[in-house]
Amino acid sequence: MARKTGSHSEITGPRIRAEASRLFARHGFAAVSMRQIAAAVGVQAGALYLYTPDKEALLFDLLKTHMDELLAAWAEVPRGTGALTALEAFVRFHIRHNLPRAEAVFLSYMELRNLSESNFAVIEALRRAYETELETILRAGQAEGVLALPDPKLAAMAIIAMLTGVNTWYREGGRLSRETVETIYWDMVRKAVGA
Amino acid sequence: MARKTGSHSEITGPRIRAEASRLFARHGFAAVSMRQIAAAVGVQAGALYLYTPDKEALLFDLLKTHMDELLAAWAEVPRGTGALTALEAFVRFHIRHNLPRAEAVFLSYMELRNLSESNFAVIEALRRAYETELETILRAGQAEGVLALPDPKLAAMAIIAMLTGVNTWYREGGRLSRETVETIYWDMVRKAVGA
DNA sequence: GTCTATAGGTTGATAGAC
DNA sequence: GTCTATCAACCTATAGAC
Numbered sequence: 020m021a022r023k024t025g026s027h028s029e030i031t032g033p034r035i036r037a038e039a040s041r042l043f044a045r046h047g048f049a050a051v052s053m054r055q056i057a058a059a060v061g062v063q064a065g066a067l068y069l070y071t072p073d074k075e076a077l078l079f080d081l082l083k084t085h086m087d088e089l090l091a092a093w094a095e096v097p098r099g100t101g102a103l104t105a106l107e108a109f110v111r112f113h114i115r116h117n118l119p120r121a122e123a124v125f126l127s128y129m130e131l132r133n134l135s136e137s138n139f140a141v142i143e144a145l146r147r148a149y150e151t152e153l154e155t156i157l158r159a160g161q162a163e164g165v166l167a168l169p170d171p172k173l174a175a176m177a178i179i180a181m182l183t184g185v186n187t188w189y190r191e192g193g194r195l196s197r198e199t200v201e202t203i204y205w206d207m208v209r210k211a212v213g214a
Numbered sequence: 215m216a217r218k219t220g221s222h223s224e225i226t227g228p229r230i231r232a233e234a235s236r237l238f239a240r241h242g243f244a245a246v247s248m249r250q251i252a253a254a255v256g257v258q259a260g261a262l263y264l265y266t267p268d269k270e271a272l273l274f275d276l277l278k279t280h281m282d283e284l285l286a287a288w289a290e291v292p293r294g295t296g297a298l299t300a301l302e303a304f305v306r307f308h309i310r311h312n313l314p315r316a317e318a319v320f321l322s323y324m325e326l327r328n329l330s331e332s333n334f335a336v337i338e339a340l341r342r343a344y345e346t347e348l349e350t351i352l353r354a355g356q357a358e359g360v361l362a363l364p365d366p367k368l369a370a371m372a373i374i375a376m377l378t379g380v381n382t383w384y385r386e387g388g389r390l391s392r393e394t395v396e397t398i399y400w401d402m403v404r405k406a407v408g409a
Numbered sequence: 410g411t412c413t414a415t416a417g418g419t420t421g422a423t424a425g426a427c
Numbered sequence: 428g429t430c431t432a433t434c435a436a437c438c439t440a441t442a443g444a445c
Contacts, residue, residue, distance in 0.1 A: 187375070249419085
């Protein structure tokens, strides 16, 4: 297919999102200017506005895409028949999925406050849907009698916080492989919920 | 003691820190201007520079004070004789201490990236010292044979992440009292480390 | 699709009056 | 100890040329 000189819409769009994600995660949304993002991409600031109506929409797009991908990826994970296999699947999935997405995970926690009220509500609902996935597994485990926990909602929050925490210290090529980390965390979660 | 009219150094200093903490936590360090802080305190922007050499020093002061208070408060907690009572003391202390300090806890996580390299190193060292406190308890528990865990370092990171996560969802006057939350989390931690 | 130029406003920090 | 006034630099977003 012929392409006009200087026309790169299929490349520039994704590159803007990638550089914005990197810069927002490193310096914070408010600390990063549109000029900086443009410079990292290799265009002038004005060109960014062909791809996003404004700066906040760019952030929202990053967070929304991250949450959509998270929920879609989880929906495709095979989770066996019982609550226990489902719980193990969730624990391993959460670590495996989020570890290579440290920037987006960090943004989804830290930069929610820079969204408009309605955009915030969208992300918040998706986050809650994900938490409910785990809570449902825990309640099923209680009903099956294979789990013993004082409070499924708190257990869900505790487990997700614990698993997401891996992102803060894990370094590729460090002491432990991602596989080993998964197994160690699964061991702690399994015991914590009385399995 | 006589005091000149318009002289409020003993009041203005703390108020600047309080308002800065509140605004930084709500909107992010970079998103808050010195003028906004000054307006919240009820002075003009120029007056802030009597109390801090620059904006970053104000942030550093907040984080340093928070970490110093955390370590000092933990040093005074009675922790019984064995590793198990020490672990329970740590779990309850962490929740009890951090819950009324949500702003400072959030800042200490999120705004580290806005510190200079040397100021960052100071906070990082204090954070690591706190983590080591827990790790030491876990290793002692292993040695005593009262705990069974695959990796004390990972367990320490997992426990702290889990406990700090309480701050993200706990609301005063909600479904559960702080006391109940402490007990539920202690139950999960105790099981997770094989006690 | 990208550039240059620009409008209109805010920023951190300082100087000097009181 | 605080205020007012100010500087130079930077910001987001848009208009119009190519």
